[in-house]
Amino acid sequence: SRQPPQEEPRASSLPSIPNPFPELCSPSNSPILSSPALGQAPPREGTSHVVKVFGEDGACRSLEASAATTARQLCDTLVRRTRALHDHSWALVELHQHLALERCLEDHESVVEVQSSWAPGADSRFVFRKNFAKYELFKSNATLPHPGDPATPWGPCCAPEPSCCPHSQNFLNSGSCPEVQGFLQLREAGRKVWKRFHFSLRRSGLYYSTKGTSKDPRHLQYFADLTESNIYYVTQGKKLYGTPTEFGFCIKPHKVRSGVKGLKLLCSEDEQSRSCWMAAFRLFKYGMQLYRNYQQAQARLSQPPWIGPTPLRSVSDNALVAMDFSGCTGRVIENPNEVLTAALEEAQAWRVSWGAGESGGVPLSPPYHPFLSLCAQKKTTHRYSLPAACHSSPLSAAIHRTQPWFHGRISREDTQQLIGRQGLVDGVFLVRESQRNPKGFVLSLCHLQRIKHYLILPSEEEGRLYFTMDDGQTRFADLIQLVEFHQINRGILPCKLRHYCTCVAL
Template sequence: HESVVEVQGTWPLGADSRFVFRKNFAKYELFKSNGSLFPEVMVSGCLEANKSMAHSELIQNFLNSGSCPEVQGFLHLREAGRKVWKRFYFSLRRSGLYYSTKGTSKDPWHLQYFADLTESNIYYVTQGKKLYGAPTEFGFCIKPCKARSGTKGLKLLCSEDEQSRACWMAAFRLFKYGMQLYRNYQQAQARLSQPPWIGPTPLRSVSDNALVAMDFSGCTGRVLENPGEALTAALEEAQAWRKKTTHRYSLPAACQSSPLSA
């Protein structure tokens, strides 16, 4: 959902940068398999606040409203400027991403603000162990939008397994583009359920919108501004065409013999 032009505009002149596009078949998986994508242990805070609702129902309500559930869990964080990784308990809330300075405590005085996701982009990290000494290969990073190039301001994290990373990445997508994602999903479902013989409604072109009524009965054509006059001219033209057609079909064929004798 990033603007390609805006991303390209951040590249320095002469940089060896390029776009790589790939088909994402699981793009809307979060709306189809939300129960497995958001395990109970990672949304326990929401479940505690809504004890009367089942896990699947709670997640579906969040998705239908285009909002993101509060997600929490352990992540490994690489310290800035060092190759040391430390394990912290993170919480994603409406105001941003936080980590706890005291175990799994979610008390406000133990939560340290970590990143403003509305002003950042999130990316997958490949070869994290080799390049950054990460504890696992399930890494991702948070990069501020204002960071034009390089690794300045880059925050490197990794999760314990692929399931938890998928949960965090899905939560980040919902946090940033929740309602737009849901609308795109609804439109995709509507296209799939549409009968194949019903095509899309043709769009009127600019030239169609610029068409005007003309009268060619005189020596030169003229534009008809009055709608009533335009209708009268159209009816007269239709009547003239009918007369020409009737006259053409009433003429005897070339091979037809005349009843008159010489």
């Protein structure tokens, strides 16, 4: 006869044995049950997490952060520790090297939450660097949503405040979303073939038409939900994904942790189109929060900086004033019209004084121009506008090496990548040594999302060293003077020098 099964002991009758591995039995803390596919638990408040941040030189620094630490707070900490010049252009970039994807974290995003979404062992990291294009859409001459422009997803709208522009106001309003549309290249799922489709961004998500530009619901194919995804730039699109152009970007759903499967790859015709789409996605996903981040960044600039050693940097145009030295003592020129007139006269005097004499002989020595001098607001007698008539010295030939905008012997390709990473904004520049001319230098400048290179040649006449970009018509005593002049005057350049590319050591 079969014996009845023995009754299992009740839990209350078991001896009380402490669990040596509570994290393996707790569903909320289990690394297996907390995967994104099963619903990942957010990082617990109050606990400390280690966040590794890399610099552009590959150096790494480990920081402690709580679950509430935002990307802006971490950037401010790194700015203080590296003694960098504090501004809102510093950013934290999420980089997936194995996928060639990168994106700039928004200021309000939790760093620990983003880090916890990475797959274990994946080649992902945070990079601390400049991003001048982060808030360009809120500044004057920015491109804001306008669905009527056939060339790009939207047209230009010169309005720094969303309340001044109806298109941006509607876009930032959570209750309405104007349709943004345009052509993009799409790689079909499971294939390496790219096809051109007409895309439309709506409140319900991103769609593309299977029949030309038709908006008939029968021809619209649902593509992605941006609220549950992040948007990344593709840095090596042709090499890894076979993109038709180098202007690729990717929609990566939150549930995709590693691997190419599940990535939604798109490609634009040019950089302007890609920038427009990326800005539209950011506005669509974050709305007014994005503008509040910009307002807070602007407010921080008006606050007094942290107390510490002043970083070594060039004098900017914000620290300069126009002064009149025509009398016994100098005076500050406060009338803007008088400043403009004096600047024009000085520019003409600069060219004439360094040009050939009336007889066509040896160029004249630069006479002292008493009217205008751009001087630092501090008590100093240095003059930054006119080159001093001094003999050549090793200091004038090497003083530029102390400046943050000088990058030494960097190649043309690396220069374009560096400027591209830090933002294709008008006025972003750096100075480097020329690879073709051993004694020359190159000013690399971004204008209209294109990078142009200008050769700077040194020359010496009558024992005096000068640098020029226009065959000697305008001459500068050193490269610092050349840069500071073009920060205030455009000269032969298409725009003024606004932001210099810099790399800090962590």
